[in-house]
Amino acid sequence: MLSRPCSRVACPRDAVQTLTYVYADSMAVIGPLSLSHEPHSYDLCAIHAERLSAPQGWQIVRHVGVTDA
Numbered sequence: 246m247l248s249r250p251c252s253r254v255a256c257p258r259d260a261v262q263t264l265t266y267v268y269a270d271s272m273a274v275i276g277p278l279s280l281s282h283e284p285h286s287y288d289l290c291a292i293h294a295e296r297l298s299a300p301q302g303w304q305i306v307r308h309v310g311v312t313d314a
Contacts, residue, residue, distance in 0.1 A: 249282060249288050252287040253293050256290055258290035258291070260288030260289055261291050262275050262276060262289050263276060263289070265283075265285065271300075271302055271303045272303060272304050272306055273297065273303060273305045274305075275289070275308070276309075
C-alpha cells in the first residue's frame with residue numbers, strides 16, 4: 246500500500262489513522278488507516294490523531310487495530 250499524507254494543512258507526515266464523523270450521533274470515530282482514501286474521511290498522522298478533539302457534546306471513539314496493541 247502506498248503511503249498517504251496527513252490531511253492537516255502543511256503537515257509533511259504520513260497518515261496512520263482515518264477519522265470519520267457520524268453527525269447523527271455527534272461522534273468522531275478514529276481508527277486504523279483505511280485501505281483506500283474515502284472522500285468523506287480524513288487521514289491523520291500519529292500526532293494529529295492523538296491531539297484530536299471534538300466539539301462540546303460530541304464523543305470520540307478510538308478503535309485500536311491489531312497492529313496498534
